[in-house]
Amino acid sequence: MRIISGKYKGRRISPPKGLPVRPTTDMSKEALFNVLNNHFNFDDLKVLDLFAGTGNISYEFASRGSEPITSVDGDFGCVKFIKQTAAEYDFPIAAIKSDVFKFLEKCNASFDIVFADPPYGLDQATFEKVVLLVFERNILNEEGMMVIEHSKYTKLNHLPNFSFQKSYGGSIFTFFEFESEDFEEESEDGNEEE
Template identity: 75%
Template sequence: MRIISGKYKGRRISPPKNLPVRPTTDMCKEALFNILNNNFNFTELRILDIFAGTGSISYEFASRGATPITSVDGDMGCIGFIKKTAQEFDFDITAIKSDVFKFLEKNKASYDIIFADPPYDLPQKDFERIVELVFENEMLEQDGMMIIEHSKYTKLNHMENFSYDKTYGGSVFTFFEFEYDEEEVEEDE
């Protein structure tokens, strides 16, 4: 696994073999960050990486200057590895061991970008619950974006706040954005 861009471009990271993960491929990471580069200046973005696994996506954000980053995963081995790697690279990443759904239910913070990479075999209703919890709890900033990585067998384009999706091989990134109420926007001006 390597960091594909930013300050630490090309740096290799070697997670333990026994972690229960399916890391996002370099091709998918590159495609994702090409999209995000067109929408965001990464400096000082608040990032939430759920189902963080090895922390690969968190490191990509950190290498590009995003700060602070919160990485959540239910596996203690993954969290330990993220903490170790963040310390080694001096990344501003807070790693939290938690059931992701419990974290989303209780979280009060908001983020500019939320990235979720659940196990591909997670039931459809659980993928939908991620979207529902994020928007019900107002966790996404108005100009923010949530991205869920999933297999082509999971469909999320019927969900509220759906923006678009992109397919790369067997992986799909589905993007969600806060839908503005045009009357609210006019009142703010």
């Protein structure tokens, strides 16, 4: 796993083996951040990373100057690794061990970017619940964007606040925001079958 841009561009981070994760590939991550770069200045973006795993996405935001960053995962090993890495690189990341849904139900903060990468094996309703809770709880700022990574077998483009989606290999990024009409020209269905 490497950081693809920003202050720590090219830096390799090696998580311990045995963590229950499926990291976002470098190709997908680069494509995701190219999209975000068209809409945001990364400096001082307040970021929430849900199902953070190894912290792959959190480190990318931190390297680009975003802060503060909150990384949430239910696995003790993942949270421990994120804390260690954040300390080593002086990243402004707060790693929280929590069930993501319990965290969202209690969260009183709001963020400019909410990124979620739930395990692909979760059912459709669970993916939908992540998106719906973020908007119901006003966790996303009005000018912000939520991104959820999922497989082609999960369909989220029917949900309220859907904006557009991008497909990269076996992964799809679906984007949500409050004023989606600005992004209609970029809309892709992302639902092509192989």
